[in-house]
Amino acid sequence: MKAILGSQDVWDIIDKGFTKPVNEETLPSNEKEVLLKTIKKDQQALLTLIHHCLDDGMFEKVADATTSKEAWEILQNSLQGFDKVKKINLQTLRDDFEVLKMKESESISDFCSRLMAVVNQLRRYGEEVDDVCVVEKILRFLTPKFDYLVCAIEDSKDLDSMTVEHLEGSLLAHKEKMKKRKEEPLKQLLKT
Structure with missing residues (x-):
């Protein structure tokens, strides 16, 4: 990995994602180059996301993801449950504080x-x-x-x-x- 992506680059790639064409072989050479660069950037974003943001438990959830966007969606879905738990814990703690x-x-x-x-x-x-x-x-x-x-x-x-x-x-x-x-x-x- 020659160049490290900046944090804005990573989030742009994760947010937009990319779609692999059905048949890469039929693409003109300039589009193949763009696709290869995009795939490389996506893989760098995925590695950056995994390396900087995840503990072992979260890593297991995204280990099979093939794109950064897919990994990000898995994380978002799993953290929605955490938000619900957080709200319940806050309610319990507020009650504890009051009584x-x-x-x-x-x-x-x-x-x-x-x-x-x-x-x-x-x-x-x-x-x-x-x-x-x-x-x-x-x-x-x-x-x-x-x-x-x-x-x-x-x-x-x-x-x-x-x-x-x-x-x-x-x-x-x-x-x-x-x-x-x-x-x-x-x-x-x-x-x-």
Whole structure:
């Protein structure tokens, strides 16, 4: 393969494809040359497509294709099923995000980790999930024992510019302060 096709050349060839004449031998010599060049370009496009774009599973699907256009059509048809699966997965993840609540026995870190796992999966599927939406979700679905903290954060901080990490840090810091305050009277009692 002397010349590597440019990406636009590859897509032009794949998109247009070509039709082999029924009887190549009856073609005039200039048309035979054009046909041979077209076949060569098509084979280069097919190799480029296979080499750059396909994993082993997809390669198996197009291994028997004889033209780049045929390979491309096989890939398009097989990926239509993937789009349906993607839509179903997105719906499931949206539902998971909506119903996710902090459990009574769960730590702030564990709740935030569970929530971010769902958010990251949504983002991988192309869903746009703002940090503001995640921050608001966390504040809405903390257990009732954090209500005083939620009010304090909502009153004192700008939620539109707050990151999830900043919120989690604030929640953990407040929780540690409250834990320490509860331990001090216990220490005083033990000293007496």
